Amino acid sequence: MSTTSSAAINRDAPVAIHAQISEGIRSRIASGEWPAHYRLKSEPELAHDLGVSRGTLRRALTTLIQEGLLRQVRGRGTFVTSTTIEPAIAQKLSTLSEDFANQGIVTTTTVLECSLIDPPRPIAALLDVPAGGSVLKLVRLRSTDRGPVALLFNYVRTDLAPGIEGVDFTTASLFGTLEGAYGLKIDAARRTFSAQAAEADVAAQLNLETGSPVQYLQQVTYLADDRPVEYSDVWIHSGRLQVTSLLSRR
Template sequence: MLQMYSNVYIGMVTFMLPKIERSGPIPIYQQIKDWMRHNIHEGTWPEHYQLQAEDELAAELNVNRGTLRNAIKSLTDEGLLIRIHGKGTFVAGKKVEQPLAETLITFSEGLIQQHIAYTTSVLRQEIICADEEMAAIFKVSVEEPLLCLQRVRYVEHKPIIFFTNYTPVKYFPQIELKDFAHRRLFDVMEYDYRVKISWAQRYFEACVADAQVASALDISVGDPVMYGKQITYSESNIAIEASDIWIRGDSFRLSATVLRGDALNLLNGAPEIMQSIIRI
């Protein structure tokens, strides 16, 4: 039985630290591993949740950093955690994820690169309170003010992409007043607020449209769509944006150039590996 004690408020997310038996038969790293697995399975640490830095977490647990690393490595080997060099340790998604890109571009930037004209309709632009999932992602308290921005991108009057962005307003004061029908969110962040966007976690999966998605994309309920989830980080590794994206299945595909072995040297900093291709 996993024993817990003391509520801990780490990264604005409340959870229980384990009661570690230091003289018992179960190795300390195993006890930490069991505690981490418990947090993942119970949803205390949701998918893509970023763990504390190793030195900070080891101090909270009052254990050697090497012991903590053994627990993290074991869960990484099991596929419950993923480690990104220079970024940190994250809770893995429940499905197999295959990275398709080495460069972060938005879908609107992809359209611009392909010289495809588009327009944007703003469906919702307001301040909301963070729920538990958003609080965990952004490491803020529940009810922290967030911008909720919901839009549809059109190409030749055809709705292609329906998406919702969330971002903490404490980093971007009065961002809810910006004209997002004519400006892109990342441009506002980088140019108006001088926040450097560094990297993101992004995954896609096939699903079917529910009533809200079908209405936004002018398709039927049950039609195939591509669903994407993204969490974007600043150069300080702070989560500053999360988004849910739905793309019409008849208008989008992913393509990737993949290299093997010595052929990787051919990249030489090639600017884009993944492309978003819109079929009109």
């Protein structure tokens, strides 16, 4: 039994055939029958199953691509789009802002704190700075048109980036500033992912209830000379953003 032939086309209906096809696909996506990342059959197969011309099928698919429900990947086929943002930050040392830019996702940044602090001892240890020193504490909230998606706490060594507390991080990116303005060679990072219950302050910023599950990411970033430059705690709204890795076996 084919899952596609069940979409009956009514050639006598006042609705155009391509519109009937796109509506059929829309309802399959809405019902979860075709989940995110489902790859549609090839166009010739699909056109054959539906008993329509490839031109009619293409017109239906184009509508759905324009609506953002499907996307075409060159050489791989047509896929159902995910409804969550899926940055590859577990797979590459890119930042959320870089991933958003690559995917064409518009985000806004609210800077909640940007000040010099005496770091807590565990953070001082991981950054290899003496207790009683001074590091930049940068707290930012990133939002899309669906609302807040991530709350970021970054701690940055100011001996490696003097004056960084004066940068306007509403528009500037942190890695961009470290690499561009300070000429630092960011080389590697250790990122750890776990599920946590949102504490009250995190929950409030992400529009979640206290205790809701949040994706927690902890990171230490190293320069090419192996010195740690940045430590971060990031809380992610899993309903709006899912960390995704496309992995190769060999």
